[in-house]
Amino acid sequence: MANGRDIDNHILIAPGSKAPLKGRDPGDDTLFPNRETAEASTAGDAKAIDALQDRLWAERKRALLVVLQGIDTSGKDGTVRGVFNACGPLGVSVTSFGRPSEEELAHDYLWRVHAAAPKKGMIGVFNRSYYEDVLVVKVRKLAPADVVDRRYEQINAFERHLAENGVVLLKFMLHISKDEQRERLQERLDDPAKHWKFNPSDLEDRALWADYHEAYQTMLERCSTAHAPWRVVPADKKWRRNAIIASVVRRTLEDMAPAYPKPDWKPSDFTIA
């Protein structure tokens, strides 16, 4: 069994780390070596997250923002299901960031992101995020290099702003191996019910694997801060990924310790006619 400290010893990227992906194995089985235990742990944590979100909502002073970032097939949707379905759509709002619209492109890249920040009392999940603006945008050269280079500090400043205004940030990079991605892409080709998830351009991104790896590395180096650190999750096993993330989310909410507000009335003040 893994407790909170064990997990963070393994996955937290300390601010200022150099080449933090180096030596990290997406199949690392140190945490949650056993599938059954992992699944039981996830189920328990998911229930606890639900109960904690109820208090968060009742309190309505703070929010939790969970950023899920990873390459195609890394398991972002599966994480939402595994960790947040128990909590349900009442307490969790998911925003998926795809190719920006014309109107979004007419603003700065954080404009649409800020608009999607979770309101007080909610858990917001970003399925992909503004980090794409230093990942795909960098790798595919969709913006000049110096523009991208300035974004790391802009993002740090934006996250600091959120953190200072009651939004606790959890950032997870879902780390899978190139072999695991091949299997998952192949599954999308083999299963007709998954064809719609396959996009031929995914293979172009796969061919740029080394460039993405480099871009992720830089992102982790420059945007893991004390107020919003990155965690790199070994994600080749879906059940391990869910167990790790659920455990961190639960512990974070426990540390936030949301409390039911004290009413300014006594139950005995009222008789219900």
Add this chain to the structure above:
Amino acid sequence: MANGRDIDNHILIAPGSKAPLKGRDPGDDTLFPNRETAEASTAGDAKAIDALQDRLWAERKRALLVVLQGIDTSGKDGTVRGVFNACGPLGVSVTSFGRPSEEELAHDYLWRVHAAAPKKGMIGVFNRSYYEDVLVVKVRKLAPADVVDRRYEQINAFERHLAENGVVLLKFMLHISKDEQRERLQERLDDPAKHWKFNPSDLEDRALWADYHEAYQTMLERCSTAHAPWRVVPADKKWRRNAIIASVVRRTLEDMAPAYPKPDWKPSDFTIA
């Protein structure tokens, strides 16, 4: 066991009905008389809804909008949990309509509603809705009578617009008795973890029970249309309410019959390096 036709015979308000609440019993146990069967039915339907939403999203041409309307404690939140948690926050977005903000009041009353309409591929749930603009607004006289009176047809036109543009509407009135509301309000007073849900102004609304009843009656008379009919759900038992709504949602999605899109490529076109 109740099938789709049985259910609608009981709960669908035919367009043009007069005094449709008359004789309706919030405790009516004709549908789903047995709790165990009801809960099994809900669980099965919730799973089916999840699978159907996956296709709806893959297809990305239409949306489902579920409007939950009912007085305080009628079980709107509980319905979301019971019917939509299996589907989770990835496929379902919930919008709760409370007191409008300054900016919302600076626009017409449907402005914020239209902005919250579900995008293609999603299930949207409205927890309360624009119907408050002919309910609390009417009962509490927050707008002139003639302004409220014009809204019924405006709402019908708005819903027709949505329906003609790919949004299927399901409107449920959660119908509870005055006795049942007393019990649920008392529970909020008795259980410290529920104190935050109790609002002393709920008792003011309760004192206006007959006026609300009348306003709901008029809403059902004037806004149950062929393109967006109302259904009145006997909701004194939470498990029966969930079973009825889950069954209608499932059947509606089955009738919509969303299909996985056919890709314009063959799996054999690709080899994953």
